[in-house]
Amino acid sequence: MFSQRLKELRKEKMITQAKLAEEIGVTPQNISYFEKGREPSYDILIKLADYFKVTTDYLIGRSPYKTNIDDEIETKKQEFEELQEKINQVKKHLKAIEEVLR
Numbered sequence: 516m517f518s519q520r521l522k523e524l525r526k527e528k529m530i531t532q533a534k535l536a537e538e539i540g541v542t543p544q545n546i547s548y549f550e551k552g553r554e555p556s557y558d559i560l561i562k563l564a565d566y567f568k569v570t571t572d573y574l575i576g577r578s579p580y581k582t583n584i585d586d587e588i589e590t591k592k593q594e595f596e597e598l599q600e601k602i603n604q605v606k607k608h609l610k611a612i613e614e615v616l617r
Contacts, residue, residue, distance in 0.1 A: 516575065516576025517549070517554060517555075517574055517575050517576060518549060518550050518551060518552050518553075520573065520574055520575075520576065521546075521549055521550055521563065521574065522550045524569065524574075525546075525550075528567070531543075532546040532547055532550070533546075535566070538566055539559065539562040539563060539566055540562070541559060545559075560574060560575070568581075568582065569582060570582060570583060
């Protein structure tokens with residue numbers, strides 16, 4: 516499962532094995548080995564999870580979720596608040612337009 520997820524994440528990010536290797540401090544051959552089934556050390560696993568912004572549980576197949584649910588909830592709250600602010604700005608502009616049209 517790890518090798519499949521690693522390859523999927525790398526392709527989603529549209530980077531080469533060489534680029535990923537450079538980013539986390541291993542050789543391109545290491546990345547190739549990992550994508551073919553070799554398991555990384557704990558330190559490399561953490562570097563990969565941090566680089567792709569996923570949990571180690573996701574990488575090794577213990578979870579179907581890429582991120583911790585708490586992080587996901589916080590992100591959605593922030594997105595919601597930003598949308599609310601934009602809606603409020605649009606409402607203000609609409610009121611100003613209504614005033615001009617009267």
